[in-house]
Amino acid sequence: MTGIVAHGAYVPTTRLPLALIQGRKAKDDGPEKAVAYGDEDAVTMAVAAALDALRGFERARVDAVYFASTSYELREKQGAAVVARALDLRPDVLTSDFAGSLRAGTAALEAALHAVKAGGARLVLVVASDCRMGAPRGALEAKFGDGAAAFLVGEDDVIARFLGSAARADEIQDQWRIDGERFTHTWEDRFVVEEGVVPNLVAVLRALCEKLDAKPGDFSRAAIYAHDARSQQGVAKAAGILRERLVDPLIGRLGNTGAAYAPMLLVAALEQARPGERIVCASYGDGAHALAFETTAALEKLEPRLGVAGHLARRRALPSYDSYLRSRSLDPKEWERGGDLGLSATVRFRERDADIGFIGARCTQCGQIHLPRPRVCIRCRAKDQFEPARLSDRRGRVLSYTFDYFFPAPDPPTIVVMTEVEGCRVQVQLANARPDEVRLDMPVEYVFRKIHEAGGKANYFWKASPLAEGAPA
Amino acid sequence: MNPDALRDKVSVIGVGCCQFGENWDKSREDMIVDAVYEAYTDAGIEDPQHQIEAIFAGAVYPREGSGEVADSLRLYGKPITMLMDYCQTGTDAFRCGVFAVASGLYDTVLVLGFDKPKDRGVSGPSVAFDRVRGLPATPAGWFSLCAARYFETFGAGREDLAKIAVKNHHNGTLAPKSMLKREITIEDALSARIISWPFGLYDCAAQSDGAAAAIITRTDLARRVRKDPVLVKAVSVATAPHPQRDPDFDFLAWKPTLYAAEDAYRQAGITEPFRQLDVVQLHDCFTLTELLTYEDLGLCKKGEAKDHVASGTFELGGELPVNTDGGLKTFGHPTGATGVRMIYENVLQLRGQAGPRQVKNATLALSHNIGGAPQTCGIAILGMP
Numbered sequence: 001m002t003g004i005v006a007h008g009a010y011v012p013t014t015r016l017p018l019a020l021i022q023g024r025k026a027k028d029d030g031p032e033k034a035v036a037y038g039d040e041d042a043v044t045m046a047v048a049a050a051l052d053a054l055r056g057f058e059r060a061r062v063d064a065v066y067f068a069s070t071s072y073e074l075r076e077k078q079g080a081a082v083v084a085r086a087l088d089l090r091p092d093v094l095t096s097d098f099a100g101s102l103r104a105g106t107a108a109l110e111a112a113l114h115a116v117k118a119g120g121a122r123l124v125l126v127v128a129s130d131c132r133m134g135a136p137r138g139a140l141e142a143k144f145g146d147g148a149a150a151f152l153v154g155e156d157d158v159i160a161r162f163l164g165s166a167a168r169a170d171e172i173q174d175q176w177r178i179d180g181e182r183f184t185h186t187w188e189d190r191f192v193v194e195e196g197v198v199p200n201l202v203a204v205l206r207a208l209c210e211k212l213d214a215k216p217g218d219f220s221r222a223a224i225y226a227h228d229a230r231s232q233q234g235v236a237k238a239a240g241i242l243r244e245r246l247v248d249p250l251i252g253r254l255g256n257t258g259a260a261y262a263p264m265l266l267v268a269a270l271e272q273a274r275p276g277e278r279i280v281c282a283s284y285g286d287g288a289h290a291l292a293f294e295t296t297a298a299l300e301k302l303e304p305r306l307g308v309a310g311h312l313a314r315r316r317a318l319p320s321y322d323s324y325l326r327s328r329s330l331d332p333k334e335w336e337r338g339g340d341l342g343l344s345a346t347v348r349f350r351e352r353d354a355d356i357g358f359i360g361a362r363c364t365q366c367g368q369i370h371l372p373r374p375r376v377c378i379r380c381r382a383k384d385q386f387e388p389a390r391l392s393d394r395r396g397r398v399l400s401y402t403f404d405y406f407f408p409a410p411d412p413p414t415i416v417v418m419t420e421v422e423g424c425r426v427q428v429q430l431a432n433a434r435p436d437e438v439r440l441d442m443p444v445e446y447v448f449r450k451i452h453e454a455g456g457k458a459n460y461f462w463k464a465s466p467l468a469e470g471a472p473a
Numbered sequence: 474m475n476p477d478a479l480r481d482k483v484s485v486i487g488v489g490c491c492q493f494g495e496n497w498d499k500s501r502e503d504m505i506v507d508a509v510y511e512a513y514t515d516a517g518i519e520d521p522q523h524q525i526e527a528i529f530a531g532a533v534y535p536r537e538g539s540g541e542v543a544d545s546l547r548l549y550g551k552p553i554t555m556l557m558d559y560c561q562t563g564t565d566a567f568r569c570g571v572f573a574v575a576s577g578l579y580d581t582v583l584v585l586g587f588d589k590p591k592d593r594g595v596s597g598p599s600v601a602f603d604r605v606r607g608l609p610a611t612p613a614g615w616f617s618l619c620a621a622r623y624f625e626t627f628g629a630g631r632e633d634l635a636k637i638a639v640k641n642h643h644n645g646t647l648a649p650k651s652m653l654k655r656e657i658t659i660e661d662a663l664s665a666r667i668i669s670w671p672f673g674l675y676d677c678a679a680q681s682d683g684a685a686a687a688i689i690t691r692t693d694l695a696r697r698v699r700k701d702p703v704l705v706k707a708v709s710v711a712t713a714p715h716p717q718r719d720p721d722f723d724f725l726a727w728k729p730t731l732y733a734a735e736d737a738y739r740q741a742g743i744t745e746p747f748r749q750l751d752v753v754q755l756h757d758c759f760t761l762t763e764l765l766t767y768e769d770l771g772l773c774k775k776g777e778a779k780d781h782v783a784s785g786t787f788e789l790g791g792e793l794p795v796n797t798d799g800g801l802k803t804f805g806h807p808t809g810a811t812g813v814r815m816i817y818e819n820v821l822q823l824r825g826q827a828g829p830r831q832v833k834n835a836t837l838a839l840s841h842n843i844g845g846a847p848q849t850c851g852i853a854i855l856g857m858p
Contacts, residue, residue, distance in 0.1 A: 343603060355605050368720060372606070378714060400724050402617040403670035406597060407609030413670070416614050418717060418724075427607055427618075427717040435670070440621055454602035461605035 002117040003158035003293060006302060008052025008150040009267045010045050010129075011254060011311035012036050013432050018142050018252070020321040031252030032317065036131040036146040038327040038410040039431060039449040041458055042069040043079050046129035047086045047448040049148035051393070053125070054087070056303045057152060062089050063121035066108035068098035068128040068259050073458060075179065082460065083127060085356040086448045088390050094121065098259075102175075102225070102285025104128065105149065105259040110291060112153040113162045123154040130258030135183040136330055143228075144184070145255020147311075149263035159302055160270060160279065160293035166208035170287040172196045197227040197284050198234055204288035205239040208280065212292055216240035219292070220277040223247040223265035225284040226256070241280075253312060259285075266293075268308040275299050306468075314468055316432070326410035329453070342455015353388070358446060358462045360424050361386035369424035389422065391446065396421035396464060398442045403435045417464050419444060431463040443467040476739040483574045484695035484702035485687050485855065486581075487516025488817040493683035493805035494652040495591045501535065502545040504684035505587050508810075509546055512583070512686040517698050522548060525688070526579040531556040531566035531586045532809035534593075542585065559844030560756060561710065562586060563812025564851030567687060568708035574689055581694075586813035587684035597668075597680060607717065613669035613677055615846045616759045618716070620671045622724035623765065627776040631671045634760035635662035636782045638675040638802060641757060644789060645799025647830040648818075652681045652805035676760040681805030685813035687820070703820050706837070707740035707854040709733045715846050727762075729843055729850035730769035737839070737852040738771075746771045747793060751835035752822045754815035756843045757800040767795070770841060789830055797822060797830045812851060815840035819855050 014037040017026030026032075036045060046067055054062075065087075067080035080095035098104040098111070105128030112124035129148035134140025174192040177184045186192060201224065209216055222241045226232035226249030236246050247265045257264055262283035269279050275297045282290040318324050325331045353359040354372035361373035368379035369389045376383050396419035403413035415430035415438060430438065431447055444464035451461045489511030491504040499507075509521075518524050530542050530553060539553035556566050563586030570584040593599065601610045624630055639659055645651040657675055665673035695702035711732035716722045734746075743749050755770065757763035767778040772793060773786070781787060787795035798804045798818045801811060819838035821827045837856040843849070 343605065347604070351606070370718070378718070378720065400618045400620070400622045402614050402620065403667065404609045404611055404614045405667050406611050406613060406669060407600060413667070414609055416609060416618075416669075418618055420720075423720055425718050425720055425722065429608070440625060451605040451608055452602050459605050461608075 001158050001161050002113055002155055003153070003162045004151050004160040004270070005123065005154040005157055006053050006057060006152040006159065007267045007270050007307070008049050008055070008305050009264055009308045009311060010048035010052060010148045011308065012040055012045065012146055013314050013316045014327070015315050015317050016324050017317055020318070020324070021137060021142055023321070026317060033142065033145040033255035034147055035318065035324060035327070038329070039451065039463065040131070040146070041450055042072045042129040042131045043082050043458065044448050044450055044460065045131065045146065045148040046079070046083050046127040046150070049129065049150035050083060050087055050125055050127050052305050052307065053150035053152055055305050059088060060090055061123045062093060062125050064094040064096070064112070064115060064124040065089065066096050066098060066112055066124060066126045068104035068108040068126070069130050070099060070102065070104060070177070070259050071131045072097065072099065082356060085352055086392070086460070088357050088359060088392065102259050102261070103283045103287065103289050105263040106281065106283040106289045106291060109151060109153070109263065110165055110289070112151070116153050116155055123152055126151045126153060128260040128263040130260045132258045133183050133328065136325065138183070139189070140184055140186060143256050145257050147254060147257040147264055148260050149267045151263070157298045158296055159299040160295050163278070163292040163294055164208070164212050165289065165291040166204050166211055167289045168200055168204045168207065168287045170196070170200050172286070193227055193231045197231050198238065200288035201225065201235045201282055201284055202238040204290045205235070205241070205280070205282055208290040208292060214292070217242070218278050219245065219280045221245055221247055221269040221273060221279045223262055223269045223279065223281040225262045225282060226251060227284070250312070264308055270295070270299070271307045271309055273299065323411055342457055343459055355461050358390070358392035360389040360391045362389040369422045371424050371426050391421050391424065391426070392448070392462060394421050394446070395467060396426070396444045396446065398438065398440060398444060398464070400440070401430070401438050417444070419464050429463045430465070432465045437466065479571065479575055479708065480706055480740060480742070481704045482692055483571045483689050483705040484692045485689050485705065485816065485820050486695050486698045486702050487512040487518065487688035488686065488820045489515060490650050490685040490814055490817045491683055492650050493681045493807065496589070496682040497591070499682065501541065501587055501589050504589070504682060505542065505545045505585065508587070508684040508686040509583065509585060512688050516688040518688060521546070524581055525551070525583045526581055527551055527573055528553040528583045528585060529556065529566045529570040529573065530554065531562035531812070532588050533557055533559060533562055534588050534590055534808070557809070558849055560758060560808055560847070561812060561842035561844040561849050561851035562809040563685070563814070564840065564842045564853055565710055565812070567813060567816055567853055568710060568851065570689055571705050571708050574691055581688065581690040584687045584689060584813060585684065586810035588807035588809040589682045590680050590807065591682045611669060612758060613672050616762050617669045617672050619724045619765060620761055623761070626725060627779065629764070629779045631663060632659065633764060633779040633782050634671065634676050635659045637757070637760040637763050638662045640788050641796050641800045641802035644797055644830060645803025647828065648798035648804055651799045651803050652679050653799070653803040671761070672759050678758045678801035678806040679803060681807050683805055683807035683810045683814065685810045685817050687813055687816050701824050703823050703855050704858060705853070706856045707737040707852065709737035709740060710849065710851045711736060712849050715848055717846060726769050726775065727765055727843055727847055729847055730766055730841065733850035733852045734770050737854055741854040743854070747773065750793060750837050750839050752797060752819065752832045752838045753793060753795045753841070754797070754800065754818055754839070755795055755841040757796055757802050758806065762843065763796070763800070766841065766843070770839070789832070794832050797827065797832060812840065812842045815842070816853060816855070823855060823857050
C-alpha cells in the first residue's frame with residue numbers, strides 16, 4: 001500500500017495584522033497573515049515542517065527529498081540539498097527541487113507517491129514551502145501568507161492510502177513572477193477567478209471522481225486551494241462538494257501560502273480526520289491537480305505533531321507595518337546590511353556540518369561534545385577521536401544572555417544566549433522571544449534560521465527558541 | 474620555568490603618549506611620532522638611529538608590516554617586530570621588548586603600541602558577516618555574557634557598574650591626554666541608551682585613536698641615563714579557552730586573568746596583591762570587566778567587588794586606586810596602544826609625575842589587558858627599587 005506515512009507543517013510565529021497595512025490599529029482577533037520574519041525563508045520553513053513530519057522517524061530511513069517552492073531564491077543551487085544537510089539525512093539521499101508553479105507542492109507529492117510505488121525509494125520526504133511577496137500595500141500582500149507542509153511518503157504504516165489523482169494543464173498568465181523580481185504580479189482578479197481558478201479546479205475534481213469511479217459526496221474532507229473564500233465555495237458547489245466538507249482555508253489567519261497551500265490544507269485535514277475517511281486535495285496553478293487519499297487505522301497511532309493547528313496557536317503579532325517592512329528588507333537603508341562577498345564558499349563548505357547540520361563532535365575517549373568539531377578534545381586532549389553528534393534535535397538550557405542593540409537587525413535588540421546542550425556550549429541567537437521573556441536556565445530547542453544575507457545570499461545557522469509549552473516531545 | 478629569571482633586570486627609562494581621541498586630522502604616522510619622540514626626550518635619547526637597537530610594535534587594525542613604523546620614525550637597518558593579540562597587544566609588545574633586553578642581545582629597545590580605528594567610518598567595532606556561527610560578534614556582546622549569571626549569583630546590578638563609569642569619568646578629567654573629560658552621574662550612566670544589555674553607552678570603553686611608547690634598557694645601564702628608572706618586576710601572558718565554547722566556563726570569572734595573574738605575582742614575588750600593590754591600571758573595556766577583574770586579579774574576594782565599589786576602595790584616594798587616568802573608559806581605547814598607555818601611566822605614577830591624579834608613595838604598579846572573546850590576558854608589574 002502506497003501513501004502518506006506522516007505529515008507535518010510549519011507556520012511562522014510572526015503575524016502581520018492586516019489592519020496595519022492600511023495604517024489602521026490592529027484589533028485583537030482581526031484578520032492577519034503569517035509572516036516569515038527576517039530570519040526565515042522558504043528553506044528554513046521547509047526544515048521546520050520536515051522536522052515536524054519526522055517526529056518519531058529514524059532520519060536515516062529517508063531515501064529522497066523533494067523540495068517544492070516558487071520563492072526559493074536561488075535559480076541555480078538546489079534548495080533540497082540545504083534541507084537535506086540541515087536535517088542530517090544520509091549523504092546518498094536523492095534531492096530534487098520542484099518549482100515554477102503553485103502546483104509544485106502537489107506535483108512533488110505525486111512524484112513521491114509514484115517513486116515509492118515504482119520501488120525507486122522506500123521513504124520520500126516531500127516538503128512544500130513558500131514565502132511569496134506581494135508589493136508593499138498592493139493587492140497581493142494582504143492575501144499571501146507564509147508556511148510549509150511536509151509529508152513522508154512510503155509503503156509501511158501508511159496513514160493515508162493514495163487512491164489516485166487527476167491533473168490538468170492550462171496555459172494562462174494570471175499570476176507570475178519574472179526572474180530577478182521580488183514581487184508576484186497578477187492580472188485582473190475576476191479574470192483569474194473566472195477563467196483560471198474555478199474552471200480548472202472544477203474540471204480536475206470532476207476528472208478525479210470519474211477516474212476513481214467516485215462521487216463527490218464520498219469525500220468527507222476537501223483540501224482545496226482557495227484563491228479567496230468565495231471562489232473556493234464556488235468550486236466546491238460546481239464540483240458537487242458540500243460546503244461544510246471544505247477544509248477551512250485559514251484566510252485571515254494564515255493567508256495563501258502558494259505552493260504549500262493545498263498541501264497545508266491536506267495536513268490540516270489529516271490532523272482532524274479519523275480512520276476510514278476519504279480526503280481530496282486539489283491545487284491550482286497553470287492548470288490544476290487533485291489527489292485522493294483514504295485514511296487508515298494507522299492514523300491514530302501517529303504520534304502527535306504541532307502541524308498546522310499547533311503552529312497557528314503560537315503567534316506573535318508584529319507591532320507595526322514598518323516592522324514588517326524592515327523584516328523583509330523592504331525599507332530603504334543608508335547602508336546595506338551585510339558584506340559584499342559574504343561567506344567564503346570554501347569556509348562554508350568545510351563547516352557545513354556544524355553550520356547547516358548543527359552537528360557537533362563527540363570525543364570517543366571522554367564523551368565531551370564540541371561544536372564545531374575540533375582536532376583536539378578540550379577535555380581530555382585526545383587528538384582526532386571524534387564521532388558526529390547531532391545537536392539539532394536536542395534541547396538546551398540558557399546559561400547566560402545579552403540583548404545586543406549594536407548588531408544590525410530588523411527590530412533590535414538581537415537576543416544572544418549562551419546555551420548548553422549535551423554538555424556542549426553553543427552561543428546562538430534566540431528566536432521567537434522578547435527580551436523580557438528570557439530567563440536563566442530556561443529550556444530551549446534549536447531552529448534553523450537565516451542569519452544574514454551577506455553576499456546577496458541567504459546564510460543559515462541555527463538559533464535557540466524557547467521550548468513551547470505542550471510541544472510534542 | 475624560573476619565576477626569578479626576569480625580575481629587575483630591565484628598566485623603563487622613558488615613556489610617551491600622544492593625545493588620545495578621534496584624531497581626524499592625524500595619521501598613524503603623526504601619532505607614532507608624537508608618542509615616540511616624547512619617549513625619546515623622556516629617556517634622553519638624542520640619536521635614536523644609533524641608540525634604539527630594536528623595536529617591538531603592536532597594532533590591531535592596520536594590515537601593514539614593519540615598514541610603516543620604520544618609515545614613520547626613520548629608523549632603518551634594525552629589527553622591528555609587529556604583534557597583534559587583540560586588546561593585550563600593547564602589553565605583549567612590552568613583554569617581548571623586555572625579553573629582548575633581558576636576553577642581553579640588545580641594550581635599548583623601543584616598545585610601541587598604536588591604532589587608528591576611527592578611519593573606518595563606523596562607531597564601535599566592525600560587525601562581522603563573513604560567517605554565520607557566533608553572531609553577533611560584538612565585544613559588548615561577548616563581555617556582557619557574564620552579566621546575567623554574575624548578577625544573579627552575587628546580587629550585583631547595573632548600579633554597581635554605573636559607579637565604576639562615574640569613577641573613570643572623573644579620573645579622565647584629571648589626565649591631560651585623555652579623550653573624554655566629562656564628569657557623569659550615576660543617573661547619566663543608568664539612563665543611557667543600551668548597547669548590549671546590561672551595558673549602556675557609559676559602560677563601554679571610548680574607542681579612540683592613539684599611540685604610546687616606552688623605552689627600556691638593561692637596569693645596570695639605566696642609572697647612567699636617569700636616577701629614577703622604573704624596574705620591570707613581571708611580564709606575563711596567558712591564554713584560556715574561548716569562553717563561548719569552554720564547557721567549564723562559569724560566567725563568574727575570566728580565566729585568562731586568573732592564569733596570567735598567578736604567573737605575574739609569582740614572578741614579582743607578590744603574595745598579597747591588594748596590600749602590596751599601590752596602583753592598578755586594568756582593562757575596563759566594559760564596566761563589568763573592571764568589576765570582575767578586581768576579583769580575578771585577587772584584589773578582593775569573588776563576589777565582593779561590588780562592596781568595594783560602594784565603599785570607594787578603588788577610587789583616587791581609596792585604598793588601591795584603579796584606572797587613575799580614566800582607563801579605557803575615558804582615556805580612550807586604541808586597541809594596540811592601550812597596554813603601552815597603561816605602562817605610561819604607571820611609570821608616571823611611580824615617578825610621582827601624575828599631577829592631580831597622583832597616588833601617594835606609589836612603589837608597585839600593575840597593568841592588565843584582557844583580549845579577544847576574551848581568551849588572552851597580559852599583565853605587567855612595574856616597581857621602584
